[in-house]
Amino acid sequence: MKYYSTNRQSPPANLEDAVMKGLAGDRGLYMPERIPALDNAVIRSLKDKSFHEIADTVAQAFFGEDMEPDALTAIVQDALSFDTPVVQVHDGIYSLELFHGPTLAFKDVGARFMARMLGYFIRKKGIDREVNVLVATSGDTGSAVANGFLGIPHIRVFVLYPKGKVSPIQECQFTTLGQNITALEIHGTFDDCQALVKAAFADDDLNRRLQLTSANSINVVRFLPQSFYYFHAFAQLDRMGRAGNLTVCVPSGNFGNLTAGLFAQRMGLPVRHFIAANNRNDVFLEYLQTGIYTPRPSVATLANAMDVGNPSNFARILDLYGHDHAVVTQQVSGCRYTDEQIAATVYEVWRTHRYLLDPHGACGYQALTDRRLKPGETGLFLETAHPAKFKETVDRITGVPVEIPHKLQVFMQGKKQSVPLGKDFEGFKNFLSTVV
Numbered sequence: 001m002k003y004y005s006t007n008r009q010s011p012p013a014n015l016e017d018a019v020m021k022g023l024a025g026d027r028g029l030y031m032p033e034r035i036p037a038l039d040n041a042v043i044r045s046l047k048d049k050s051f052h053e054i055a056d057t058v059a060q061a062f063f064g065e066d067m068e069p070d071a072l073t074a075i076v077q078d079a080l081s082f083d084t085p086v087v088q089v090h091d092g093i094y095s096l097e098l099f100h101g102p103t104l105a106f107k108d109v110g111a112r113f114m115a116r117m118l119g120y121f122i123r124k125k126g127i128d129r130e131v132n133v134l135v136a137t138s139g140d141t142g143s144a145v146a147n148g149f150l151g152i153p154h155i156r157v158f159v160l161y162p163k164g165k166v167s168p169i170q171e172c173q174f175t176t177l178g179q180n181i182t183a184l185e186i187h188g189t190f191d192d193c194q195a196l197v198k199a200a201f202a203d204d205d206l207n208r209r210l211q212l213t214s215a216n217s218i219n220v221v222r223f224l225p226q227s228f229y230y231f232h233a234f235a236q237l238d239r240m241g242r243a244g245n246l247t248v249c250v251p252s253g254n255f256g257n258l259t260a261g262l263f264a265q266r267m268g269l270p271v272r273h274f275i276a277a278n279n280r281n282d283v284f285l286e287y288l289q290t291g292i293y294t295p296r297p298s299v300a301t302l303a304n305a306m307d308v309g310n311p312s313n314f315a316r317i318l319d320l321y322g323h324d325h326a327v328v329t330q331q332v333s334g335c336r337y338t339d340e341q342i343a344a345t346v347y348e349v350w351r352t353h354r355y356l357l358d359p360h361g362a363c364g365y366q367a368l369t370d371r372r373l374k375p376g377e378t379g380l381f382l383e384t385a386h387p388a389k390f391k392e393t394v395d396r397i398t399g400v401p402v403e404i405p406h407k408l409q410v411f412m413q414g415k416k417q418s419v420p421l422g423k424d425f426e427g428f429k430n431f432l433s434t435v436v
């Protein structure tokens with residue numbers, strides 16, 4: 001399979017190059033030139049399959065022709081080696097909790113899958129130099145990527161995060177690991193971190209000297225594995241006889257997760273409609289309403305993993321629907337919630353159902369409530385984070401301290417190590433040049 005750039009100014013790449021580079025030379029995002037379809041019989045048989053089997057079916061359809069099938073199966077198994085997420089229902093609204101991975105983030109699957117794919121291609125190529133993974137994070141991405149890539153030979157990871165703007169638990173998850181993981185504490189905002197990473201990819205001199213790639217959801221093997229979840233959720237709903245008229249709601253930031261859902265639908269998964277749930281960072285909703293896309297600096301909210309003012313996967317969504325605004329709005333609707341609304345939802349769902357949402361999942365839940373589902377329509381939202389990751393926030397809202405899962409407690413015992421840096425590119429470049 002070849003991968004073309006959404007900007008169409010760079011030549012198509014094979015899978016290996018798309019993975020190694022992350023972003024195309026023309027700054028576009030890679031798209032597979034074909035989206036393989038699963039036939040209806042396969043879709044209908046998913047309900048009798050395990051999560052691992054479902055994921056393997058999807059992965060083979062995308063990547064099977066570009067690598068040994070057995071190696072791919074092993075990567076899938078390894079990427080998903082934790083508790084299988086289970087669909088639940090609260091007051092007629094279905095949820096799939098995607099926080100059973102090692103860092104309790106849905107990004108664990110994509111991060112672990114990407115780390116192993118990168119490792120596979122490095123081995124196959126016979127490595128001559130280290131691959132340097134750069135990742136900007138507002139919290140969750142950094143922890144998932146750092147843990148996913150920990151100890152993988154010939155790969156070094158640099159996590160850039162805004163000083164004082166990630167939760168203490170999240171910070172522990174990527175500053176205490178050591179080995180091939182380096183945390184860079186940037187004196188600036190998340191946008192500054194993202195700008196530094198982008199500047200590094202655009203710097204010819206740096207790219208000549210270092211093999212750089214991105215582990216943000218611009219990388220095809222970071223976002224695509226997230227489609228496994230949608231097939232898995234569908235299989236469970238089908239088993240319950242609830243998959244007939246399905247609306248899926250996705251709390252969104254960079255829109256990698258939602259894009260994976262749109263890919264799943266294009267592969268044949270019968271999802272009737274998608275909703276992108278946003279916080280006050282609502283450039284996507286504005287695009288849906290006006291047809292005009294105006295990226296702007298992000299504003300800080302309670303759901304900080306969705307504080308994105310210029311969602312990178314927007315380019316993929318436009319490409320998928322031929323830049324046709326009418327088609328996009330038919331497939332996806334949007335909504336935005338303020339911090340006050342998020343807090344009210346967390347509180348209300350806790351009070352009435354004793355179900356504790358995190359601030360991101362709260363946007364998803366509320367969007368389905370506001371949609372007023374019709375009889376026979378199933379509404380599913382993805383609960384993207386464990387509430388304990390936003391302990392300060394949810395404790396304040398409910399007045400009851402959330403228990404910290406053992407997996408998270410372990411991280412908090414480690415010793416924090418990070419390198420303080422300014423937000424100027426020269427300083428960052430100098431740092432990379434001296435340590436690599």
Ligand SMILES: *Cc1c(COP(=O)(O)O)cnc(C)c1O
Pocket residue numbers: 105106107140141217251252253254255256257258305306360384385
């Ligand atoms: C990353 C993240 C999101 C947003 O996902 P995108 O793929 O960037 O849209 C939502 N919620 C949580 C908890 C996240 O960590």
